[in-house]
Amino acid sequence: MRRTLPSTSSLACFEATFRHRSVTRAAEELNMTQSAVSRRIQSLEELLGKSLFRRENRQLIPDIAAIQYGKDLGRLLGELEAVTTRFISQGHELGLLTVAVPPTLASRWLIPRLNDFITKHSHIDLNLVSKIKRFDFDNEDIDVAVYLGDGNWPDVHLQPLMSDFVVPVCAPSLLNGQEIKTAKDLLKFPLIQHTTRPLLWKNWFTELGIETAKATSGPKFEFHSHAIGAATSGIGIALMSDLVVQREINSGDLIIPFGGRTKFEDGYFFVYPPKMKNDVNAQTFGFWLQQQCASFLATTP
Amino acid sequence: MRRTLPSTSSLACFEATFRHRSVTRAAEELNMTQSAVSRRIQSLEELLGKSLFRRENRQLIPDIAAIQYGKDLGRLLGELEAVTTRFISQGHELGLLTVAVPPTLASRWLIPRLNDFITKHSHIDLNLVSKIKRFDFDNEDIDVAVYLGDGNWPDVHLQPLMSDFVVPVCAPSLLNGQEIKTAKDLLKFPLIQHTTRPLLWKNWFTELGIETAKATSGPKFEFHSHAIGAATSGIGIALMSDLVVQREINSGDLIIPFGGRTKFEDGYFFVYPPKMKNDVNAQTFGFWLQQQCASFLATTP
DNA sequence: GGTATTCATTCCAAAATGGAATGAAGAGAC
DNA sequence: GTCTCTTCATTCCATTTTGGAATGAATACC
Known part of the structure; x- marks a missing residue:
């Protein structure tokens, strides 16, 4: 029978609903939709061949026989979580999280x-590791990453953080x-290029209906901070993610010669490998990042 | 984290392999293929982000850290089984199994x-319920059924028992x-019909390349035993599943006027609803039935 | 009477799971 | 040393399970 035991997913759905007396509340706790939880419970009832709840109007009342089962499951699932967490964290430096981030960000x-x-x-x-190249969880000693791109990366989990808005900037001089x-008119000046985003200018001009070979010409810098430094020094016009040049714009060291912020297909993502899915520290950090981004976006026009 | 706990299936595969130190032996116990168990374990290792076994040649040696986890899981899965079985059997008369069977069979x-x-x-x-009509688990108080047909029934699980061989029989007189x-030549005599298998004779003649309206004419009986009685009384020729007329043939009360046993598409099945999948009594009975059929077939030409 | 809320259902798609076949590699027999 | 057997891993394919989005039914609340 062991093979045909109900899945932990079904049991968790039942137990959370049992505890909350609410499918909707259980769904919130489990980060699932209410319809999915509802179906999971019904499927479990069908598998077990017994009713778990009486449906009275919009309320679910646990069947008498299911009350002890619900309590037992609560205890067993808690223990399963504990032994699994203990196993995972064994040999892993507790509390250390290595995060790969682009240095300028x-x-x-x-x-x-x-x-x-x-x-x-x-x-x-936290152990911040500055990375310009894309993350490689298999071959690098990093746990999670913040990265900018289209999100089309295999074998990893993504949480979108915020969209990428770019803006052309240069020194007033x-x-x-x-x-x-x-x-x-911008093409009269040198266009500062990014080694990591070789097509950025080209795509920007394309959005405005301009096709030109000049879009990919100009001095190239690997570090965004170097590109910002070059722009501030009057070397040319740089196309930057606006959130990394706010200070220079606010101080007047850089100005926006043309247009405003342009939303790009790329975005910032919190990225992690499947094994970090259950890592509490990794998920805590990811959640905090999302909150910071939401807060940042709310205070930025 | 509760929602993303490993599935009971994966945990059972790991625990059985841990206990047996063998994927093949675990597969046998869980009634799965060895490849499926192997993949389940690797998937679990990926999800947990830790190795469970060291692979030494053809042997799996549990990692030190996994030993306690394996033991903990053995205990927890055992408890999960126990509380689930207890819940299922509550209110259900322990040990009672209601079986629907065609009366003559x-x-x-x-x-x-x-x-x-x-x-x-x-x-x-056992509570044997004689049923002529097809089983209806939703609306009848039956647990499992033995039934003859093509097996094309929705929402139930099937275990094939044996094929259906039919044979024409009649009284020598x-x-x-x-x-x-x-x-x-058989058409010169009345053909005894089955209410539950109205097309039996028609299909039998079709197998022999004969199409005739007479195939569906003749006295009809709902009980197979009544059909047998009618045949023994010389009322006509009956087309019967051979396993229900063996006694009459052996005693000479019935003879086979033409041909031998004909294998039909229909077969005998052990049928049960999904909720009986985990019922130990139901599965015990089904397994016993299969053994009886295998034994019967082995001693019948 | 109208609106809000909760659970159930339908449609659709993605992910998980499992069987069958086959490959790789070592153990054992001769 | 060679051949056969055995076990675990991998690939291909199909089925089942699972989940989100949208919508419906029905009651609670104002």
């Missing part, structure tokens, strides 16, 4: 906010009094 | 063999010296 956006995380989760030791009326 | 084939079952499984009380050379 780290220094310009994440690190200024990290005090909030550290204060709230002092038991988690670069223009030297010249007026920028159209996007095409 | 019951009297002619099953009941003579039941002593063996009762001796071996004295804790199971019916022929009154007339010689039967071809199947067509």
Whole structure:
């Protein structure tokens, strides 16, 4: 019979509903839709051949016989969680989380906010690893990553954080009094390129209906901070994710010569391998990141 | 985390392999293929992010960290089985199994063999319900059924027992010296019909390449035993499942006027609803039935 | 009477699971 | 040393399970 025991998913759905006396509340707790939980319970009743709840109007009343079963399951699922967590965390440095982040995003956006995380989760030791190349969980000693891209990566789990808005920026001195009326006028100046995003300018011009070979020409920098430094030094116009140049724009070191923020298909993602799905620290960090992004977006036009 | 706990199936595969130190032996116990168990274990290792076994040549050695986990799981799965079984059997008369069987099959084939079952499984009380109409688990108080048909029934589980071999039989006095050379010669006599199998004769003649309206004409009987009685009384020729007329053939009360046993598409099945999948008594009975059929077939030409 | 809320149902798609066949590699017999 | 047997791993394919989104039914609340 062991093979045909109900699945942990079904049992968890029943137990949470039993505890809350509510399918909707159970769904919230389990991070599932209410319809999925409802179906899981009915499927379990069919498998067991017995009713678990009486349906009275919009309320679920546990059948008398199911009450002890619900209590037993609560205890057993709790123990199963405990022994599984204990096994997973064995040999793994408790509380250490190695996060791979693009260096400029780290220094310009994440690190200024990290005090909030550290204060709230002092038991988690973060190990920030600056990465320009894409994450590689199989061959690198990293647990999770924040990365910018289209999210089309195999064998990993993603949580979207926020969209990528880019904006052209340059030093005021670069223009030297010249007026920028159209996007095409930008081509009179050097376009600062990103090694990691070689098609960024090209795609930006394409969005505006302009096709030009000049879009991929110009000095290239691997570090975004170097690209920002180049722009600030008047070397050319850089196309940057707006959240990493806010300080320069606010201080006037950089200006926006043309247009505003452009939303791109790429976005920032919190990325982790399947084995981190159950890691409480990893999921805690991911959740905090999402909250920070939501808060950031709410205060940015 | 409760929602993303490993499935009971994966945990059972790991625990059985851990206990047996063998994927093949675990597969046998769980009634799965060895490849499925192997994959389940690897999937579990990926989900947990930790190795469960070291692979040394053809042997699996549990990792040190996994030993306690394996023991814990053995205990927890055992408890889960116990509380689930207790819940299922609550309110259900322990050991009672209601079996729906066609009456003639019951009297002619099953009941003579039941002593063996009762001796071996004295804790199971059988309740034989004679049914001519097809089983209806939703609206009838029956647990399992033995039924003859094509097996094309929705929402139930089937175990094939044996094929259906039919044979034409009649009283010797019916022929009154007339010689039967071809199947067509049978049409000179009344054909005894079954209410439950109205097309039996028609299909039988079709197998022999004969199409005739006469195939569905003749006196009709709902009980197979009545059909047998009618045939023995010389009322006509009956087409019967051979296993229910063996006694009459052996004693000479019935003879086979033409041809031999014909295998039909229909077969005998052990049928049960999904909720009986985990019922130990139901599965015990089904297994015993299969053994009886195998034994019967082995001693019948 | 209208709105909100909860559970159930339907449609659709993705993920998980399992069987069958086959391959790789070692153990054992001769 | 060679051949056969055995066990675990992998690939291909199909089925089952699971879950989200949308919608319906029915009651509770205002």
